[in-house]
Amino acid sequence: MADSKGAAAAAPAKDAPGAARGKDAAAAAAAGKAANTPPAKKRNLKPIIIITAAVLLLASGGAAAYLFLFKSDDAETSTAQAAKGKGADNEKGHKDKKAETKKPYFVEFDTFTVNLKDPDKFLQIKLTFQVKSVDAAETLKEMMPIVRSAVIPVLSSQDPAELMAAEGKEKLSREVVVAANKSVAGSAADQAIDTVLITHMLIQ
Numbered sequence: 001m002a003d004s005k006g007a008a009a010a011a012p013a014k015d016a017p018g019a020a021r022g023k024d025a026a027a028a029a030a031a032g033k034a035a036n037t038p039p040a041k042k043r044n045l046k047p048i049i050i051i052t053a054a055v056l057l058l059a060s061g062g063a064a065a066y067l068f069l070f071k072s073d074d075a076e077t078s079t080a081q082a083a084k085g086k087g088a089d090n091e092k093g094h095k096d097k098k099a100e101t102k103k104p105y106f107v108e109f110d111t112f113t114v115n116l117k118d119p120d121k122f123l124q125i126k127l128t129f130q131v132k133s134v135d136a137a138e139t140l141k142e143m144m145p146i147v148r149s150a151v152i153p154v155l156s157s158q159d160p161a162e163l164m165a166a167e168g169k170e171k172l173s174r175e176v177v178v179a180a181n182k183s184v185a186g187s188a189a190d191q192a193i194d195t196v197l198i199t200h201m202l203i204q
Contacts, residue, residue, distance in 0.1 A: 104130050105137040114155045121160045126200035129193050136192030150183035160203050
């Protein structure tokens with residue numbers, strides 16, 4: 001009895017190396033399976049990078065195009081406004097210069113009272129001379145007695161009937177201008193009298 005129990009108790013000790021071998025075999029099989037299992041495929045990031053780069057490129061290109069067009073429009077607008085402003089200034093300066101050039105100067109003479117060609121008639125007339133410059137106007141004022149002396153014979157030679165018509169008045173104006181310019185020849189008002197205006201005329 002004692003020997004069979006001892007043999008039964010000792011039996012597991014003999015099988016211990018075999019159990020260890022079984023575990024090793026299982027581990028080896030698991031390792032082999034793991035070794036034969038293909039590695040997990042890595043995710044390909046190249047298409048994502050290309051798409052992202054393309055989107056950024058398009059976005060930057062669009063922004064650049066917008067800025068270019070916007071700046072071009074601003075530049076064109078500024079240029080147009082500057083040109084318009086310059087044109088307006090030039091036109092204004094031209095108009096001012098033109099107005100200054102054509103600005104008339106007037107010298108008003110005292111009323112003339114003279115006998116006409118008909119001894120029974122006399123003429124009362126007021127003349128205003130239009131001259132080309134302020135210097136000519138001042139000279140004409142200074143030389144007024146000489147001019148009056150030259151104009152009186154022209155007035156006295158007029159026919160009353162002719163002076164009643166518009167043509168007679170125009171003829172008188174032309175003759176007065178010629179006589180007045182002759183009287184101031186050689187002075188600052190030489191040939192500066194353009195016309196003479198009849199502002200008052202009475203025939204009695």
